[in-house]
Amino acid sequence: MATLSRLDSRDPDFDAKLSALLAFDAEQDEAIDSAAARILKLVRTEGDVALVRLTQEFDRVQIQQAAELEIPRSEWLKALAELPASQRQALEAAAERVRTYHLHQIQKSWSYTEADGTRLGQQVTALDRVGVYVPGGKAAYPSSVLMNAIPAKVAGVSEVVMVTPTPGGQRNAMVLAAAAIAGVDRCFAIGGAQAVGALAYGTATIPAVDKIVGPGNAYVAAAKRRVFGTVGIDMIAGPSEILIICDGKTSPDWIAMDLFSQAEHDELAQAILLCPDAGYLDAVERSMNKLLPTMPRADIIRTSLRDRGALILVRDLGEACAISNQIAPEHLEVSVEEPDAWLPHLRHAGAIFMGQHSSESLGDYCAGPNHVLPTSRTARFSSPLGVYDFQKRSSLIHVSAAGAQTLGKIAAELALGEGLQAHAASAAYRLAPSGNN
Numbered sequence: 341m342a343t344l345s346r347l348d349s350r351d352p353d354f355d356a357k358l359s360a361l362l363a364f365d366a367e368q369d370e371a372i373d374s375a376a377a378r379i380l381k382l383v384r385t386e387g388d389v390a391l392v393r394l395t396q397e398f399d400r401v402q403i404q405q406a407a408e409l410e411i412p413r414s415e416w417l418k419a420l421a422e423l424p425a426s427q428r429q430a431l432e433a434a435a436e437r438v439r440t441y442h443l444h445q446i447q448k449s450w451s452y453t454e455a456d457g458t459r460l461g462q463q464v465t466a467l468d469r470v471g472v473y474v475p476g477g478k479a480a481y482p483s484s485v486l487m488n489a490i491p492a493k494v495a496g497v498s499e500v501v502m503v504t505p506t507p508g509g510q511r512n513a514m515v516l517a518a519a520a521i522a523g524v525d526r527c528f529a530i531g532g533a534q535a536v537g538a539l540a541y542g543t544a545t546i547p548a549v550d551k552i553v554g555p556g557n558a559y560v561a562a563a564k565r566r567v568f569g570t571v572g573i574d575m576i577a578g579p580s581e582i583l584i585i586c587d588g589k590t591s592p593d594w595i596a597m598d599l600f601s602q603a604e605h606d607e608l609a610q611a612i613l614l615c616p617d618a619g620y621l622d623a624v625e626r627s628m629n630k631l632l633p634t635m636p637r638a639d640i641i642r643t644s645l646r647d648r649g650a651l652i653l654v655r656d657l658g659e660a661c662a663i664s665n666q667i668a669p670e671h672l673e674v675s676v677e678e679p680d681a682w683l684p685h686l687r688h689a690g691a692i693f694m695g696q697h698s699s700e701s702l703g704d705y706c707a708g709p710n711h712v713l714p715t716s717r718t719a720r721f722s723s724p725l726g727v728y729d730f731q732k733r734s735s736l737i738h739v740s741a742a743g744a745q746t747l748g749k750i751a752a753e754l755a756l757g758e759g760l761q762a763h764a765a766s767a768a769y770r771l772a773p774s775g776n777n
Contacts, residue, residue, distance in 0.1 A: 343642075344628075344649040346621070349659055361650055362667060364578060364608070364716060369558065376533040376562035383537030388544050394534040401509050401529070406545040411516065411527045419516035427514060434706040435486050435521045441708030442494045445727035449736075457740030458747075462733050466496035469547060470730060471539035471571075472524070473554035476504035476512055476531060481555070483704060485518035487711050487725065488554045488574075493523040495730035500524050501549055503539065505531020531556070536563035540571045553712070553725065574725055578716035579608035579648075582700055583669035583689075585660045586613060587676040588620035590696045596627035598673060601701050603644035604637040610648040612667070614660040621651045661685040668719040671700045690719045744770040 347357055382390040388406035395401050395409065403409065420428065451461025472488045475481055489500050502519055504512075506529040519527050528546055530538065536556075542548025551572035552564060564573045582602035586595055599611040615621055628645070632638050654660045661682055664672060668688035676682065679694035686692060690713030691703055704711045712725035739747060748767040755763035 344625075344645040344651060347650055347652045349652065349654045349663065358652075358663070358666075361612075361648065362610075362717070364610075364648075372558045373562045373566075376559050376566060379533040379559075380537040380540075380563055380566055383534055383543070384541045391530060391534055391538060391543060391545070394532070395530055398532055398534070399505055399507050399509075399530075401506060406543065409528045409530050409545060411511065411529050413520075413527075415511075416516045416520040416524075416527065419511075419513040420520045423513060423517050428517065430706075431482060431486070431514070431518055431521055434483065435490060435518075437706055437708040438486050438490045438710075439494060442491045442710070442727050445491070446494065447728055447731055447733075451736055454743065456742040456746065458743030459736065459738040459740075461736040463736055464731050464733055466498070467492075467550045467572075467730050467732065468497070469499040469501065469549045470497050471549035471552045471554075472500060472502045473531070473535060473539075473552060473556050473560060474502055474504040474515055475556060476506050476510075476515060476529075480512035480515050482512070482514040482518035483711065484554060485515060485524070486522050489519070489522035489524050491710065491725060491727045492553075492730045495727045497730050499526070499547075501539065501547060502527045503530050503535040503546075505529070505535070531560075533559045533563035536560055536567060540567035551730070553729070555712075574712060574729060575714060575718070575722065577712075577714075579610060580605040581610045581670040581715055582612070582673065583664055583667055583671070584613045584673040584675055585657065585664060585682070586615045586620070586673075587657060588615055588617035589677060590675045592620070592623040592627040593631065594696070594699070595624050595675065596631055598675075598699055598701075599624075599628065599645070599649065600631070600635060600641050601699070601704075602671065603641040603649065604635065605640075605644075607640055607643040608648065609644045611645060612650045612652060612669075614652045614654050614663060616654050616656050616660070618653050621653060625651060657682060658685065664689065668714075668717040670713045670715045670719065671703070673698065673700055688717075688719045690714045690724055741772075745772060 347354060391406045392403055395403060447464045449463045451459055453459045470492045474484050492500050502524045504515055536552060538546040539549045539552050549571060553574040555577060561576050565576055580602045584595060584598060599613060602609050603611045613624060632641060635641055664686060665688045670690040672689035673693040674682055675696050691709060693700055693703060703709060710724045710726055714722040748771045751767035752764040
């Protein structure tokens with residue numbers, strides 16, 4: 341049985357119950373953070389020597405030198421060539437859809453010229469080198485390779501360096517094949533906090549990057565948090581989430597399986613359904629109890645639903661939208677007959693899946709938009725990973741001689757008001773002598 345909370349927005353203590361349901365302690369375990377700090381220090385001070393020792397210790401791979409960590413391109417291409425035709429076709433089709441979608445996100449340089457000839461604008465350039473972390477071994481996610489590497493390449497990143505752990509020397513063929521398809525430039529068989537440290541600080545073997553993206557375990561998250569500032573990072577992601585707003589007209593089996601699709605990630609994942617029809621919530625619960633025994637990851641799903649899931653009865657779809665905005669979910673399914681009518685009411689969500697046929701799982705793999713999304717209510721202020729995360733902007737300021745006369749007086753006045761005489765003089769030096777304007 342899939343036991344989960346039933347809430348009613350009409351109850352006087354609903355807000356308190358919802359807050360308790362959403363509560364998640366995102367603080368890093370002190371032991372994990374301490375271990376990540378120790379590993380990072382080793383990599384920063386000992387470089388390749390530390391990488392060899394840590395790979396032997398954590399991944400049980402008996403290498404003698406760090407150069408052995410690099411997985412040659414020939415191995416990626418071999419993995420691609422030997423994939424079953426159906427898997428290769430699926431990877432290539434997904435990659436093409438992801439690439440097509442992200443081509444629409446490219447930002448371009450721009451400028452405008454004022455009447456006195458002063459030109460102002462913005463120059464957009466790509467990052468030079470990006471590191472992509474991809475879970476490996478038994479937990480292998482080729483879709484993460486596509487979602488992280490393709491936007492970087494679309495942005496114009498010159499070099500994409502992929503790291504992936506290979507416990508016991510086990511290398512995942514689909515991950516390597518995805519690297520070949522996505523345009524990855526170099527790949528190293530290393531994971532954990534040591535991989536993050538190598539990408540952040542650089543060693544003789546692994547080059548330092550400008551930004552690190554991609555999911556990982558608690559040690560990877562702790563390491564990413566610590567190296568931020570030395571390099572950029574995408575985000576510190578929490579457990580996966582799905583929120584479904586339904587009008588009661590979608591098959592209950594469909595909705596039950598959509599909830600399962602996120603609950604199966606891990607026991608901390610969250611799956612919530614909002615609906616104004618109490619009878620429909622009962623039907624979905626019956627579907628969940630019917631379908632759960634068919635799931636290979638039933639124990640994980642059951643725990644996730646019991647601890648963090650909920651079926652919530654709301655007054656109407658308008659209230660459902662308001663509650664959704666409060667939750668700010670990673671994935672939001674709007675499984676109603678006319679989803680466009682409710683879109684203006686939805687402000688905070690990582691990705692919005694509109695209509696009965698838009699299952700969240702399609703977004704995970706092949707719809708096109710990125711599946712790296714803000715979690716833990718961070719959709720209130722952050723966005724999905726995209727091309728813009730691999731581009732940066734420089735302001736352009738080309739002041740004409742005439743423009744310097746206007747701007748110089750304004751700047752000098754403000755600088756003197758702040759007590760910064762050198763600033764004022766710097767602007768004033770460019771003013772033409774009185775009468776010679």
